[in-house]
Amino acid sequence: MESLVISMFIGIIIIAVFIPIDKIRSKKNLHKLILFLNQREYKPRTNAESFKDRVFIFAEKKYKKLNIKISEDKYNMYKNKLMLANLSDKLSVECILGMKILTSILVFLYVGVLAAIDVSLMMFILLIIATVLGYCCPDSMLNIRIKKRQQQLQRELPNVLKTLAITTEAGLNFWEAIKKVCEIKKGVLIDEFKNMLDEINMGALQKDALMKLSERCGVTDITIFVFTIMQSLEKGAKGVTKALNEQANEVWEIRKSKAKELGQKASVKLFFSMLIFVFPCLLIFLLGPAVMSILKLFTNN
Structure with a gap:
């Protein structure tokens, strides 16, 4: 009440x-x-009139x-x-x-x-x-929202880097490869790439657009990717392709190591949860009849 x-x-x-x-x-x-x-x-609400x-x-x-x-x-x-x-x-x-x-x-x-x-x-x-x-x-x-978004960016980065490496190997330059990836893929990182391309189309310098991409994402691997690309663009298409392949392999290895680490942590958490919740029940199930028999014996005596 x-x-x-x-x-x-x-x-x-x-x-x-x-x-x-x-x-x-x-x-x-x-x-x-x-x-x-x-x-x-x-009355149908528009976005501007929603309760939130x-x-x-x-x-x-x-x-x-x-x-x-x-x-x-x-x-x-x-x-x-x-x-x-x-x-x-x-x-x-x-x-x-x-x-x-x-x-x-x-x-x-x-x-x-x-x-x-x-x-x-x-x-x-x-x-x-x-x-x-x-x-x-x-x-x-x-x-929490920032953490989830950065985790999503981290998950998308290896596939995007591999796709960029393949498209640059096929003969496209870096910016054409970015446009191609934006056409065939979707995701949070792709949306950031689109924002970067829009800034360049509006007159921003390519280096400035790359730096803003790094600032908006706030992910270490993306920051490394940006600085690597800025250095590799001066070396031509071959330098960009090589840098993309190297970083893609490196990011994949980091992702595998993190997956193994999470798996090990999960097994430890599972063990402790079983120890807390399952073991007492098992103990009662096994020792309960014996305890009852001992109590009956003492009461009869």
Whole structure:
């Protein structure tokens, strides 16, 4: 019952925040308000009108109104994280900082209601911890997205390098090979290659476009690939093909070693999970009858 009351309370807060108040006030009775809510429910939403986007816009606006100043280093850090997460064109630094405040407030309200129902030192400590976790939640989600994206780039790199090596061996120069690979393959790395080609078509220097590719990806192997290509382009097509083949083989070996390492870690985790969950059950199954027999013997005596 308490959970239902708390959920209804949070729901009322969300409705009060995200439904336009001026439109609700213009309704003179409950019937018109219900019609208004139904229209909003069945109206097809565009990307800009989705609930998630409205939350982001709300958080960004409120943060700008607070006019909180942060250091330039911290601002650039969040800007770099958004770039690595491929969210620079969707979210701003102010939006992330606003979401940190918003999530901490919502968590504080939710846990605060629970703490008011059951007043104790433990609930007070839980309130503080939950508020801090709510504040850190957007950072964690952003870091998880960056990690997943970089892992995807790392997985795609060996195949892409091998394909580039084959196409350059067939007679295409490096940039023609990049265009060909973009036509026949799909993926996160291919999307970054397309962005690089678009920058070059708009007038950017090839070296600058390659450096920006490395910055957007934030993967060590891609950075090595960029510097290798920049050095090899001066040597001609043969130098590029040789460099691509060498790095493709090197990346494949790294991928194999990582796969072996993950396999070894998985076997250790499996052993400990069996030791914790399976062994006690097996012990009870084997020793249970013997223990029961011993107990019966003592009770009879």
